[in-house]
Amino acid sequence: MRKPFAAALFALVIAGAGAAPAVAAPQAARTAQAPRATITASRTTEASRTATLRAVDFAGTVSLSNCSGSVIRFPKSADTDPALVLTNGHCLETGFPSPGEVIVDQSSSRSFGLLNSSGSRVATLRASKVAYSTMTDTDITIYQLTRTYAQIRSSYGISALTVADTHPVAGTAIKVVSGYWKRIYSCNVDGFVYRLKEGDWTWKDSVRYTSACNTIGGTSGSPVIDNATGKVVAVNNTGNEDGERCTVDNPCEVDANGTVTVRQGINYAEETYQIPACFGPGNKLDLGASGCVLPRP
Structure with missing residues (x-):
């Protein structure tokens, strides 16, 4: 984790290095740039997609008020599922989860700046809830958005990043x-x-x-x-x-x-490989699913 925005901003401006927010x-x-697989559109699930390698870019990443993140999907996610955003547990807008604390299905209207391949902000995405957040055993927050993968891709030509299992x-x-x-x-x-x-x-x-x-x-x-x-x-x-x-x-x-x-x-x-097993059809969180090892509330 890292120093608060104001302190980091002051330190880096003095050093001539720019501002550093949050943690x-x-x-x-x-x-730097290197190859990454981008996934072409499909009608149903990730399993039916074809991958083509291209230089790494920012498409599918998002900016938060204090952190970075990305629009993610799982190998079995469907295009009609509500999209998800992955960031850290310590980036949660309500503050750091305490040791042992697990947050699920918490209402949120947090906004995210969706970036295109060149890093330009092309849209504002909005959360409907915090699907899962913890700083115990791991450090993740997963937001559910108000739009589906298909809607995001249709409007902005941007596909989600797939989480390896x-x-x-x-x-x-x-x-x-x-x-x-x-x-x-x-x-x-x-x-x-x-x-x-x-x-x-x-x-x-x-x-x-x-x-x-x-x-x-x-x-x-x-x-x-x-x-x-x-x-x-x-x-x-x-x-x-x-x-x-x-x-x-x-x-x-x-x-x-x-x-x-x-x-x-x-x-x-x-x-992040342990996350896909905890989400079922419709990108619905299921901490009791077989193979799910994420901490429970």
Whole structure:
């Protein structure tokens, strides 16, 4: 997680680096581009789609008031389903969920700036509710929108990003795409963290980036995209800023034996492969579904 907007803005303006809102991960951003799969329109489900590789762009990402995010779908989502937006739990407009807290079906009218391939804002999308939000075991918020995938694509020519339902692999080339900053970071999955602890929160099996993904405040909630498949494999959420041990803005790694490792300047994301199993027909949340391991209220 990262420093508040006002403090980050002041610090970066003084440094000549620009503004950094809310929470995410440190240092100057890099812009990079690489292939991603974009999915052509289908009549029913993702399974019937065909993928064509193209350079990474911003289509399908969104900007929030304090974070980044993306319009997502699952492998079995239908075009007629209400669209979903993925961001971090700590980006929730009502404040950070407490440790152990899980929020479901909470009313929301939050707005999102939908970006096209060049990063221009082409529309404002609006939530109907918070479908799911937590900072326990993972760091995610999933909003349900008032429009379907088909309606968004018909109006703006923009398709949702698909969330992979398999565990990411170490060494994979990835892109972190920030809708807030309109910046793309390029690096690899360095490995996985048994437990990532930051302040009062603990996350399981987190993704650790190689150092090239030096994400900054405002990139929280950015989709992490596998270059080879074009699918979302994680959601960007934090980094160790000052070298402190397990404090807010300074997460530490804890292995299965309890050994703590601090990696200053290294940034992290939370895996998303476990999310699709928790959503059924109509993109309806079902925490009791077979294979669903997300924390329950």
